Amino acid sequence: MPSTPKNTISRRSFFKTSALASGGILIGISFLNSCAPSTEVPVDIADITFNDFNAFIRISNDGKITIFSPNPEIGQGVKTTLPMLIAEELDVAWDNVFVEQGKLDVDNFQNQFAGGSNGVRMAWLPLREAGATARMMLMQAAANRWGVEVGECSTSEGIITNAKGEKLGYGEVVLEAAKLEAPTEISLKDPADFKIIGQEIGNVDVEKIAQGKPLFGLDFKREGMVYAVVMRPPAFGQTLVDFDDSETRTVSGVLDVIRFEDKIAVVGKNTWSAMKGKRKLKANWSEASPAESSEGHDQALFALLDGSQFETMRMDGDVKTAFAEADQVIERTYESPFLPHNCMEPMNFFADVTADKVDLVGPIQTPKGTAYEIAEALGRDMSTVNMDMTRMGGGFGRRLYGDFAMEAAQISNLAKKPVKVVYTREDDMTAGMYRPAVKYRIAASIKDGAITGYHLKEAAVNGNMYSLIPNFFPAGSIDNYQVDVASFDSNITTAAWRAPYTNFHAVAEQSFFDEVANALNQDPVQLRLDLINKAKGTLDPLRTYDPDRLIGVINLVTEKSDWGKKKEGVFQGFASYYCHNTHVAEVAEVVMRDGKPFVQKVTCAVDCGVVVNPLGAMNQVQGGIIDGIGHAMFGEFGFENGRPTTDNFHAYNLIRMNDTPQVDVHFVKNDIAPTGLGEPSLPPVGAAVANAIHAATGVRVSKIPFAKNMNPEVLA
Amino acid sequence: MAIHELKINGNRQSVDVDDDTPLLWVLRDEMNLVGTKYGCGIGQCGACTVHIDGVATRSCLTTVSSIGDKAITTIEGLSADGKHPLQEAWKSCDVPQCGYCQSGQIMTAAAYLEKNPNPSSDEIRQAMHGNICRCGSYNSIQKAVETAAKS
Numbered sequence: 001m002p003s004t005p006k007n008t009i010s011r012r013s014f015f016k017t018s019a020l021a022s023g024g025i026l027i028g029i030s031f032l033n034s035c036a037p038s039t040e041v042p043v044d045i046a047d048i049t050f051n052d053f054n055a056f057i058r059i060s061n062d063g064k065i066t067i068f069s070p071n072p073e074i075g076q077g078v079k080t081t082l083p084m085l086i087a088e089e090l091d092v093a094w095d096n097v098f099v100e101q102g103k104l105d106v107d108n109f110q111n112q113f114a115g116g117s118n119g120v121r122m123a124w125l126p127l128r129e130a131g132a133t134a135r136m137m138l139m140q141a142a143a144n145r146w147g148v149e150v151g152e153c154s155t156s157e158g159i160i161t162n163a164k165g166e167k168l169g170y171g172e173v174v175l176e177a178a179k180l181e182a183p184t185e186i187s188l189k190d191p192a193d194f195k196i197i198g199q200e201i202g203n204v205d206v207e208k209i210a211q212g213k214p215l216f217g218l219d220f221k222r223e224g225m226v227y228a229v230v231m232r233p234p235a236f237g238q239t240l241v242d243f244d245d246s247e248t249r250t251v252s253g254v255l256d257v258i259r260f261e262d263k264i265a266v267v268g269k270n271t272w273s274a275m276k277g278k279r280k281l282k283a284n285w286s287e288a289s290p291a292e293s294s295e296g297h298d299q300a301l302f303a304l305l306d307g308s309q310f311e312t313m314r315m316d317g318d319v320k321t322a323f324a325e326a327d328q329v330i331e332r333t334y335e336s337p338f339l340p341h342n343c344m345e346p347m348n349f350f351a352d353v354t355a356d357k358v359d360l361v362g363p364i365q366t367p368k369g370t371a372y373e374i375a376e377a378l379g380r381d382m383s384t385v386n387m388d389m390t391r392m393g394g395g396f397g398r399r400l401y402g403d404f405a406m407e408a409a410q411i412s413n414l415a416k417k418p419v420k421v422v423y424t425r426e427d428d429m430t431a432g433m434y435r436p437a438v439k440y441r442i443a444a445s446i447k448d449g450a451i452t453g454y455h456l457k458e459a460a461v462n463g464n465m466y467s468l469i470p471n472f473f474p475a476g477s478i479d480n481y482q483v484d485v486a487s488f489d490s491n492i493t494t495a496a497w498r499a500p501y502t503n504f505h506a507v508a509e510q511s512f513f514d515e516v517a518n519a520l521n522q523d524p525v526q527l528r529l530d531l532i533n534k535a536k537g538t539l540d541p542l543r544t545y546d547p548d549r550l551i552g553v554i555n556l557v558t559e560k561s562d563w564g565k566k567k568e569g570v571f572q573g574f575a576s577y578y579c580h581n582t583h584v585a586e587v588a589e590v591v592m593r594d595g596k597p598f599v600q601k602v603t604c605a606v607d608c609g610v611v612v613n614p615l616g617a618m619n620q621v622q623g624g625i626i627d628g629i630g631h632a633m634f635g636e637f638g639f640e641n642g643r644p645t646t647d648n649f650h651a652y653n654l655i656r657m658n659d660t661p662q663v664d665v666h667f668v669k670n671d672i673a674p675t676g677l678g679e680p681s682l683p684p685v686g687a688a689v690a691n692a693i694h695a696a697t698g699v700r701v702s703k704i705p706f707a708k709n710m711n712p713e714v715l716a
Numbered sequence: 717m718a719i720h721e722l723k724i725n726g727n728r729q730s731v732d733v734d735d736d737t738p739l740l741w742v743l744r745d746e747m748n749l750v751g752t753k754y755g756c757g758i759g760q761c762g763a764c765t766v767h768i769d770g771v772a773t774r775s776c777l778t779t780v781s782s783i784g785d786k787a788i789t790t791i792e793g794l795s796a797d798g799k800h801p802l803q804e805a806w807k808s809c810d811v812p813q814c815g816y817c818q819s820g821q822i823m824t825a826a827a828y829l830e831k832n833p834n835p836s837s838d839e840i841r842q843a844m845h846g847n848i849c850r851c852g853s854y855n856s857i858q859k860a861v862e863t864a865a866k867s
């Protein structure tokens with residue numbers, strides 16, 4: 001049984017146990033501090049209060065285990081994956097584990113948040129330590145009962161056994177265990193002994209999903225609840241002057257029309273009456289700031305790329321001289337429009353604001369921050385605010401922002417009723433919070449057949465780049481290297497969107513290296529490997545990726561995809577990238593279908609360390625790839641006179657079944673602590689596809705949506 | 717407002733709503749059958765798919781007054797015990813990501829397999845093309861429909 005290195009519990013992670021009145025034991029776990037430096041002095045566990053905890057295990061005296069999953073579920077699978085970590089070290093059968101979604105509990109949980117591919121990464125050690133701690137205490141309680149040394153005891157699937165072969169179930173000793181001090185030393189399993197981690201465990205909600213049981217925010221109901229559909233300024237930069245609701249009030253089921261800020265809420269007894277009522281509203285708007293258009297954005301971003309108003313994020317050597325002395329300069333500009341998130345479940349939230357409390361229920365990636373903002377806006381004390389999280393019909397970054405929850409609270413406060421705010425799809429697509437439009441211009445100088453300089457310029461609406469990115473590949477591989485950024489301030493609201501900052505950077509950079517390889521007459525994979533090997537030899541304290549792990553995924557994907565072994569009529573494109581702490585390499589295969597390039601297959605290699613749940617991991621990677629291809633091929637969104645040009649799926653193309661490739665995923669096997677999976681497969685795939693399209697057609701497609709910009713003359 | 721008699725999942729139920737109310741909102745708001753989802757309201761995404769006399773139908777575009785005596789089946793009524801071959805395949809293939817689109821996917825597939833019990837992979841891809849999954853679970857959906865067809 002477990003006997004790997006002893007872990008002294010330091011401030012990095014800690015636990016507190018208490019007996020439950022109902023029988024059983026409750027164990028609190030904190031894992032926020034797992035990200036803090038581990039050099040802090042160990043603290044006395046007795047001093048720790050439940051205020052420091054963010055997950056709970058309940059062991060009842062019949063031996064059943066309930067794990068309260070603290071993090072919001074947006075489809076990334078944490079509700080299944082995080083409890084697996086606890087169950088592994090607790091050494092119980094997964095079938096005896098029940099998972100419940102914890103509610104927002106600022107007193108008892110910390111870091112309730114979904115975003116940044118962080119769920120498993122942050123929980124990896126602390127949740128396992130929590131399970132191991134509970135297991136130790138249960139074993140100690142059994143040892144005390146038997147009057148033997150704990151070292152003589154072992155566990156398996158929730159049963160403790162001593163040297164004589166006597167057995168006790170966890171449930172039988174749980175009350176005694178609750179009275180014990182938590183141990184200061186615990187041991188974690190050797191990964192070779194894992195029984196649950198690494199197993200294919202199905203989504204814990206699949207039964208309910210397949211039967212259509214209520215789970216999502218939009219499904220939530222409360223006695224006396226009314227529905228609100230909101231009219232917001234139709235164009236960015238507008239404010240509300242006045243409105244006429246006389247026709248709205250004649251719609252049957254409409255209960256009230258309420259103005260708040262620059263918005264008008266139509267409150268109805270059901271969703272349909274509120275939606276219909278909104279259609280009958282007449283409002284006058286005035287321009288508070290100038291109306292913008294996509295044409296204007298394009299001009300502004302090109303002007304930035306052509307100009308000199310940059311902030312330099314990293315500079316090695318002397319790019320100017322390298323370009324001046326070059327035999328050849330390769331340059332290309334890459335363009336991505338604004339993109340909406342389009343979560344399948346439109347934004348919605350429930351709020352019941354009464355004189356003495358605020359009750360909030362809904363799909364939110366940032367329950368804590370949103371609850372605080374609402375408390376502050378309403379002038380309430382946080383102790384009177386309750387936040388329940390529902391399952392989310394997608395997040396993709398949109399539900400990091402609590403604007404829709406704030407609306408629900410504001411309307412409930414004014415209507416003095418429990419209110420569910422519902423966005424129509426049109427509201428969802430036009431109310432704001434977009435992936436920012438961005439353009440990259442990348443240039444490389446070539447001398448004597450080698451890359452001597454690399455200069456990347458970014459021009460983005462409302463800024464985009466994040467300070468770590470300039471230290472990604474190819475930083476450290478090219479002697480003269482520079483990354484510059486410039487931003488255009490817009491009144492259109494922008495937001496994080498799955499793999500923020502990198503989702504288009506990867507497309508541009510990895511398309512560019514394909515072009516460079518072509519120009520140098522080199523194999524695109526070999527070109528990357530040579531560059532990475534060069535970085536490997538240098539000591540760069542800023543470097544974020546691990547060259548060996550990047551090389552590892554590249555080798556794996558070239559093997560699994562039969563890279564370079566030409567099949568008649570099948571054209572390959574390669575890309576590799578590192579983001580969100582995970583290394584990924586991908587090969588896309590394009591064939592011509594009805595005269596147009598069609599992506600029929602993507603092979604992907606991922607190094608995310610230990611794969612906790614291969615089923616969930618596979619879903620995340622496949623989903624990211626299909627999402628990335630869909631938006632690269634079809635994502636088309638813009639503005640005219642401040643208004644979005646598209647508002648529903650008749651005009652906005654999301655990828656569908658028959659446009660979807662088969663995605664073949666391979667994980668690198670190692671024992672390294674796990675890293676994120678919700679995002680890293682998405683950014684590079686656009687480049688893999690663009691490179692395969694080039695192989696098939698000779699066209700360098702550098703502007704999203706690819707399907708429209710593949711240059712029909714060449715393809716014809 | 718008017719009283720409408722509907723046959724839903726084998727039960728007769730009456731509801732007092734305007735004639736133009738889409739079946740989707742009758743199911744969700746009046747009948748508490750929230751398994752049928754709202755995604756677009758314009759017939760483009762398939763999240764709201766139900767069966768009307770066995771035909772896969774977009775409930776967001778079907779007004780309550782147009783249904784008459786026809787039998788409505790929603791995801792809640794697809795099987796008595798949640799063990800329709802598609803529901804079983806959905807579990808064994810671990811299809812859902814966020815899960816929001818999935819009841820519509822299952823209802824589309826169920827009506828299709830009734831018509832064509834032995835579809836090819838290409839036929840499945842065509843048949844499921846009208847249902848959007850924003851999470852991109854399409855590979856698993858295809859696998860699950862293939863699995864159910866074989867069972």
Ligand code: FES
Nearest residue numbers: 755756757762776
């Ligand atoms: S909600 Fe009916 S098709 Fe989208």
Ligand code: FES
Nearest residue numbers: 814815849850851
């Ligand atoms: S599983 Fe999320 S939309 Fe399909």
